[in-house]
Amino acid sequence: MTQIIEACESKTNTTPDFPMGWFSVARSQELQVGEVQRVHAFDRELALYRTRSGVPVIQDAFCPHLGAHLGVEGRVVGESLRCPFHGWRFDTSGQCVEIPYCEEIPERARIRMWPTAEKNNEIYIWFHPEGKDPLWEIPHVPELENEQWTAPRHSQFEIPIHIQDIAENSCDPVHFQYVHRQPGVPASEVTIDGDGRTMHLHADMEQAANPSHLHSTVFQPGLAIVRTTYGPGAEMVVYNSALPIDRNTTLLRWQLSVRREIEDLAGDDVMNGIIEGLSQDYPIWSNKVHKRKPVFCRGDGPLVQYRKWVRQFYVDVREID
Ligand code: FES
Ligand SMILES: [Fe+2]
Structure with missing residues (x-):
């Protein structure tokens, strides 16, 4: 008779994926105007920065050009983030708005942005597995x-x-x-x-x-x-x-x-x-x-x-x- 042995449980084979919601990526005080940080969340690399006008922004980390990490040595220029590798600049909608050595900006020169909010002394990202817009607000304390x-x-x-x-x-x-x-x-x-x-x-x-x-x-x-x-x-x-x-x-x-x-x-x-x-x-x-x-x-x-x-x-x- 065949013996059925329950599969051995490990930490990695049983955990669910990520739930949707607002998740705190940083304390407000930890992100000064003009500061850029890398964030690892949801098993992804992200770039977090605060524009000159003070708005926190979260976007995918890797530049659509040659894949540099925008959260590592990227630079805030006004309301945009400049890639450290060849200077392409992306605005807060994710659109590339400048390539310093080329007049024409390719259509696909965009980067994915994540809904971001600041409340209760913290900065949050909205995560939805299908990329839907926020379905509720962050509670006020x-x-x-x-x-x-x-x-x-x-x-x-x-x-x-x-x-x-x-x-x-x-x-x-x-x-x-x-x-x-x-x-x-x-x-x-x-x-x-x-x-x-x-x-x-x-x-x-x-x-x-x-x-x-x-x-x-x-x-x-x-x-x-x-x-x-x-x-x-x-x-x-x-x-x-x-x-x-x-x-x-x-x-x-x-x-x-x-x-x-x-x-x-x-x-x-x-x-x-x-x-x-x-x-x-x-x-x-x-x-x-x-x-x-x-x-x-x-x-x-x-x-x-x-x-x-x-x-x-x-x-x-x-x-x-
Ligand atoms: S990799 Fe970002 S500009 Fe080239
Ligand atoms: Fe407990």
Whole structure:
């Protein structure tokens, strides 16, 4: 009799492609006027620059002429980017507008541009597997510009995991007990707004050393706002934005702000707490595989909801089935 052995799972053969959405490519402060950077995201090379008038621009990296990387030693000239190899210049629509040694510009001298936006102190790229225009807006985080809240603290980590599996963590109350050493599984509820896209997780961390209520709003894989309330006036917000570098690597960014009333009490401790929390997740994340068809039990309601919700961010759901 033939024995059927399940194919060995590896980190690379099971992860889905990239979901659609807005993804943070840089902090606003990291890109000065006239600055050019290379970005590796979605397993592609991209060039990011800020025009003289201050507009951030993201485009494909490689010049249609002989393929030089425009994000490496390319130069901003007004509202355009000049290739470092032979000086062809591309405007913010991707059109070549100047070839210094030739009058005539070939029709195909164009470069692909990516929808780009700047909000919440960050620069974002819109990614859609079929190149469609943005289907929703980046959420606004009012606390990040409110005087009653502290100036945001920043942190970022590169994590060897698919972006979908990071977002899954916010619908996983059970792991709080086992990974984050909470005394029990927090009472929690997952709801989805009428738009079908915005998901909320409410969790009561009643048994924690500092009891709190957590409300996480997830807008898409890679964009979430987590608000935690410890009591009247004792609130904090963590804005979470992620960038898929490739199928198995994600850059996770946070901005943390707390109400001024608790700044001295909580500011640094909270950020350290987040980093510590991440260091608890890290060994799991960096060694797990992505399970396309997990075996769920009755107690896994929020995770099942998450897996249904996340399907809408893929054009080809076979990617995740
Ligand atoms: S490779 Fe860019 S101008 Fe020649
Ligand atoms: Fe976690």
